[in-house]
Amino acid sequence: MLMLISNHKKDLPARIREGGYSFVDPLRISFLTLKNRLFEFMENFQEIEKLRSENQTLKIKMEELLFYQKNYYQEIISANQRLRELLGFKEKQPYSLIPVEVIAYDPHNYFKVIFIGKGKKEGIEKEMVVVNAQGLVGRVIEVYPHRAKVLLILDERSKIGVRDQRTRDMGILQGKGEKGVCELKYVLSRADVRVGDKIITSGLGGLFPKGIVVGKICAIKKDPNQLFQEIEVVPSVDFGKLEELFAIKREK
Numbered sequence: 001m002l003m004l005i006s007n008h009k010k011d012l013p014a015r016i017r018e019g020g021y022s023f024v025d026p027l028r029i030s031f032l033t034l035k036n037r038l039f040e041f042m043e044n045f046q047e048i049e050k051l052r053s054e055n056q057t058l059k060i061k062m063e064e065l066l067f068y069q070k071n072y073y074q075e076i077i078s079a080n081q082r083l084r085e086l087l088g089f090k091e092k093q094p095y096s097l098i099p100v101e102v103i104a105y106d107p108h109n110y111f112k113v114i115f116i117g118k119g120k121k122e123g124i125e126k127e128m129v130v131v132n133a134q135g136l137v138g139r140v141i142e143v144y145p146h147r148a149k150v151l152l153i154l155d156e157r158s159k160i161g162v163r164d165q166r167t168r169d170m171g172i173l174q175g176k177g178e179k180g181v182c183e184l185k186y187v188l189s190r191a192d193v194r195v196g197d198k199i200i201t202s203g204l205g206g207l208f209p210k211g212i213v214v215g216k217i218c219a220i221k222k223d224p225n226q227l228f229q230e231i232e233v234v235p236s237v238d239f240g241k242l243e244e245l246f247a248i249k250r251e252k
Helices: 003-092
Strands: 098-107 113-116 128-130 136-141 150-151 159-164 170-175 183-184 198-201 215-222 228-235 244-248
Touching: 159 215, 183 215
Parallel strands: 136 215
Antiparallel strands: 098 113, 098 244, 113 150, 128 136, 128 244, 136 150, 159 170, 159 198, 170 183, 183 228, 198 215, 215 228
16 A cells, blocks of 8 residues: 555656646647747748839839830831921922931020031031921031031021012011011012911022021011011921921032
8 A cells, every 4th residue: 555655656746747748738839830820921921021012113114114115106206207207308309408406405595596416527517508397497607526506597696588479579587586486677568468478588699598488477567657567477497396407508
């Protein structure tokens, strides 16, 4: 009997340990499982954030691509149309033309002076007349090795011999600067010029070839006590959209 009790006492710590282990092991397993799941969650969360960031970057790049595609595609179409018009214009002209591009506007004389991207090395000379498919642009006033300065017909210094295409009355066209129009001077009061009449170069003086379109009469003021009419002409060229132009080669 004593031996049984003694053996029972000896087994008690072992049983307690076994019971403790059986109680602790599930907790440890649960903790490890929770820990592993937490790590997995953090890894998944980081992966999701990474994917979200990559997705945002791809979205921005896609928007940029669509922007460039839309705008540059439209620009190519627009440039193609302009070049077709210029090619058709060039083929119809009786004189030789040098294609040039506008590279800058004079910031102090925005609607008076421009710079073109060809100069003496490319055959550009002073006093060459500059045109585009719409009509007369101006004339070269300064030439450098690879660029040139062009005085626009809007400048007050610009004076051109012109005539009314319908009535054949002649006058002198002078620019009015920022007003965006030109003044047609020395047209007699009795002349039957009208609003809407087309004005072209007269060819007199030898600088501007005959027949280049300059613009249309937009306003007329007649005074019976004055010898000449007061006439304004709106240019056929849009000077706010100058890009591709031609310089007319002078005959030697």
